[in-house]
Amino acid sequence: MDQKPMSSLQRVLTTLSHREADRVPFFLLLTMHGAKELGVSIREYFSNAESVAKGQISMRKKYRHDCFYNFFYAALEVEAWGGEVLYIDDGPPNAGAPIIRNHNDITRLTVPQVKDTPCLVKVLNATRIIKENAGDEVPIIGVVMSPFSLPIMQMGFPAYLDLIYEQPMLFQQLMAVNQDFCVEWANAQLEAGATAICYFDPVSSSTIIPRELYLKTGYPVAKNTLSRIKGPTATHLASGRCLPVAEDIAQTGTAVIGVSAEEDLEEVKKICRGKITVLGNLNGIEMSRWNMEQTAATVIEAIAKAGVGGGFILSDNHGEIPWQVPEDVLMTLSETVHTYGRYPILMEE
Amino acid sequence: MAEVLYEFQEALLSTDIVKARQVLSETINKITFEQIIETVVVNALENIGKGWEKGEYALSQVYMSGRICEELVDTIFPQGNTPRKPSPKMAIAILNDYHALGKRIVYSTLRASGFDLLDYGRVSPAEIVQRISDDGIEVILLSVLMFPSALRVKDVRDMLDKKGSKVTIVVGGAPFRLDPHLWKQVGADFGAHTASDTIDIIKSISAGGV
Known part of the structure; x- marks a missing residue:
């Protein structure tokens, strides 16, 4: 008996409640590909809200995935704090030299006001345009860098690790200003029409810091920050491993966890079942040279490993699909989910 | 030497530079500088690096271990006597x-x-x-x-x-x-x-x- 397909939002909400929807929801977390869609350069594409909204709407129509993604690029938040953004022709704009060059700079930081910061206002405008077009049928995923991970771009990775290990007071001071910014930025996106916020927190990953350190640092920061965000959140570790801290992350108040391509989806799902929805974990880097057979086989394997019982959204492992991933791979990925992701999942050899 | 290696490695993983320095200092009188580098420092860094690859340790531990070892090698060995290996430029x-x-x-x-x-x-x-x-x-x-x-x-x-x-x-x-x-x-x-x-x-x- 054919039933009316669920809307993307219904599908996602069903899986978040750890039940099976009509099929496995999938998020194509596409950013720069919108520029290809519109036939403009990456710099031009991100220069105005209208083109990003148009790109998102056009890509969803083409690939039929279950979300819009208002994410421009990670360095945008550093831009908001006064940092430089470096554009390239074949990848995401990158953060330039760190804005925090010594410890005194931390004591002088002032939180950027969202409404007075043009690069942030641009994202809010794109969100509003998408919302006007999407209505309530498709979730719009907003994005923030976690207060705990933003310092990688604010001060550089080595200096930040030195700070975490050796300057606990200054570390707390930096977290306080970053948290205020993160909360205001997340809530502004929710007000503009975002359905949920993706909290990018790679430093909390067990690839980067041990669990004992996470429990003293990234964990309390996440718990406090997420409690102040007025909407649902998903935590993404941007390719970092989550297994040793998956249950801790589930306690921070987030609904979703992004899984690394270096981890076994089945193993992660076993730990997360009924507690937190698993998002992942297609390898974005390898995806750029997959053929169609590999694409389909990888998608089917992921669905088989994590799809049963809901609590799973198929996606890439990083939260940003590389520019180099070709359109036919994305199309095959979509077609495979639509064909093989229908519930009940049939396990065949 | 296995015990020394274990103690040194544990000190690195805990980012305990005082303990790491103590372990190396106590070993200086027992074996040559070259042996300390090869059997203690290099082995500890290799074990920690391999542990990171397997998901046992975190990158912050790899980073801090390297930083501590570099500092210790530069400061513990007598000035100008730090053993350097022949290698390509x-x-x-x-x-x-x-x-x-x-x-x-x-x-x-x-x-x-x-x-x-x-x-x-x-x-x-x-x-x-x-x-x-x-x-x-x-x-x-x-x-x-x-x-x-x-x-x-x-x-x-x-x-x-x-x-x-x-x-x-x-x-x-x-x-x-x-x-x-x-x-x-x-x-x-x-x-x-x-x-x-x-x-x-x-x-x-x-x-x-x-």
């Missing part, structure tokens, strides 16, 4: 992007293991080719975080080929870990998953492995 650089952690870890690990190398910081493909030529570099270690930066290694290789340069390119960083075939695709001679892999690669190059 080497340099390390970050290609294009601003993420310096990987480069810093490899630099510290190699220095603490007795190798000398130049640090070029962040450079473009054209700049690096020029510096390789100016300095007579034989092995260039390239660290990247961003995927597009990893693809730029091919530009470096093409420019070096045009100049007839036989420089050995060793690459490392997240894109190469996530795609184990990528280092070959961009024309590198070696791909290193961890800083300790780099030690093995340099030893093999020094022994005529290329």
